[in-house]
Amino acid sequence: MRKNIVLLFLLFTSVWLQAQHTSLGPDAEISLLTVSPSEDEVYTVYGHSALRIKDPSQALDVVFNYGIFDFSKPNFIYRFAKGETDYRLGVQYARDFLVEYEMRESKVTEQILNIDSAGKARIWEALLLNNRPENRVYRYNFFFDNCATRPAAIIEKSVGGKINYNPPFKQETFRELINFCTRSKPWLTFGCDLALGSPTDRVATFHEMMFLPPYLKEAFDTATLLHADGSRKKLVSSTQTLISGLDDEARPETDLFTPLVCSGLFLGIILVFTFIEQRRKTYFRIIDCLLFFIAGIAGCVLFFLCFVSTHPCVWPNWNIIWLQPFDLAAVILFAVKKFGKAAYYYHFINFAALSLMLVGWHFIPQHLNTAFIPLIMSLWLRSGYGVYRKIWNIGYEKY
Numbered sequence: 001m002r003k004n005i006v007l008l009f010l011l012f013t014s015v016w017l018q019a020q021h022t023s024l025g026p027d028a029e030i031s032l033l034t035v036s037p038s039e040d041e042v043y044t045v046y047g048h049s050a051l052r053i054k055d056p057s058q059a060l061d062v063v064f065n066y067g068i069f070d071f072s073k074p075n076f077i078y079r080f081a082k083g084e085t086d087y088r089l090g091v092q093y094a095r096d097f098l099v100e101y102e103m104r105e106s107k108v109t110e111q112i113l114n115i116d117s118a119g120k121a122r123i124w125e126a127l128l129l130n131n132r133p134e135n136r137v138y139r140y141n142f143f144f145d146n147c148a149t150r151p152a153a154i155i156e157k158s159v160g161g162k163i164n165y166n167p168p169f170k171q172e173t174f175r176e177l178i179n180f181c182t183r184s185k186p187w188l189t190f191g192c193d194l195a196l197g198s199p200t201d202r203v204a205t206f207h208e209m210m211f212l213p214p215y216l217k218e219a220f221d222t223a224t225l226l227h228a229d230g231s232r233k234k235l236v237s238s239t240q241t242l243i244s245g246l247d248d249e250a251r252p253e254t255d256l257f258t259p260l261v262c263s264g265l266f267l268g269i270i271l272v273f274t275f276i277e278q279r280r281k282t283y284f285r286i287i288d289c290l291l292f293f294i295a296g297i298a299g300c301v302l303f304f305l306c307f308v309s310t311h312p313c314v315w316p317n318w319n320i321i322w323l324q325p326f327d328l329a330a331v332i333l334f335a336v337k338k339f340g341k342a343a344y345y346y347h348f349i350n351f352a353a354l355s356l357m358l359v360g361w362h363f364i365p366q367h368l369n370t371a372f373i374p375l376i377m378s379l380w381l382r383s384g385y386g387v388y389r390k391i392w393n394i395g396y397e398k399y
Helices: 002-019 076-082 094-103 117-130 149-158 174-181 186-195 213-222 259-280 285-307 326-335 337-359 372-391
Strands: 029-035 048-055 060-068 086-093 108-113 137-139 162-164 224-226 232-234 236-243
Touching: 029 117, 029 213, 048 094, 048 117, 048 149, 048 213, 060 094, 060 149, 076 285, 086 094, 094 108, 094 236, 108 213, 117 149, 174 186, 186 259, 186 285, 213 236, 259 285, 259 372, 285 326, 285 372, 326 337, 337 372
Parallel strands: none
Antiparallel strands: 029 048, 029 108, 048 060, 060 086, 086 137, 108 236, 162 224, 224 232
């Protein structure tokens, strides 16, 4: 209900703005607002950016926000996984925008742009054009088209000169950038490392790094604007803190049950059952069926992301070696005794593939989360025991 009210409010605000389509006054200010990351939701750990238009002569003080989305839309999760998430531009009064983040205890910083009236007019016209009903919705792309890249693109195109960036940060890979944002949410880091493939480990250019709002803010801090006549000035005339909330370093401690701890415990359970089997010279068929069923389901999700989703940086993904849909078919082989020979061949191939993966761990051209190792070893152990059982004819039909 709250989200529907917000969307309805944004709709009325947008209609109001179109009715107020007039030129900005000489004292108008355009600024970039940067919201610090917070722990409230998954999507808030990366921060947020928006553009503020303030014109005292028209009593105008509004924020253009490219980060509006609606969880209640049909098939939202499926469309998100497929890379077909639609975001929209919303416009709201600055006071309402700030109150929302004050309640969230997020820090909000304002950078007033040092541009002339013609540049402000072009930005204003571009924003109004974007705010038309036929233009508001856009296809969201986490790395290359989001709430930070859109304002930056409008500013770069409209300021009437060339923006020269002198970023104070060092270049990092896309994965390093997002993993720093999720450093206090290890399960989110685990999920991202699982879903995002080797292209995520490419070093981002300085400009690409500005897809994250904190980096866009830092880049604007040191940027200069070069005009056609050769004159140069700072892009930002002044910076102020509008809300003194928690900054990016104020993070709570993580939980004890991290992915590494949980996956280690999981491997321990598998080890115990396998040891009991070996001592008793028996076979707990249900162990393999459950383990490979879970791996197969995860493999189907990973297969979907790799070959169906349009998300960037999801393929190639080396995790498909240990999580793949064929594990679901293998469950049938494990469950039916007369398929024992086929089950043995599957275990042999899987054991060989996982052995190569574990041995060549540091040579794989993709960052793999350390918490994956115990999970891979669980599958490796069960397939290894499957080969061992065949050698000693434990739990297999005689041929």
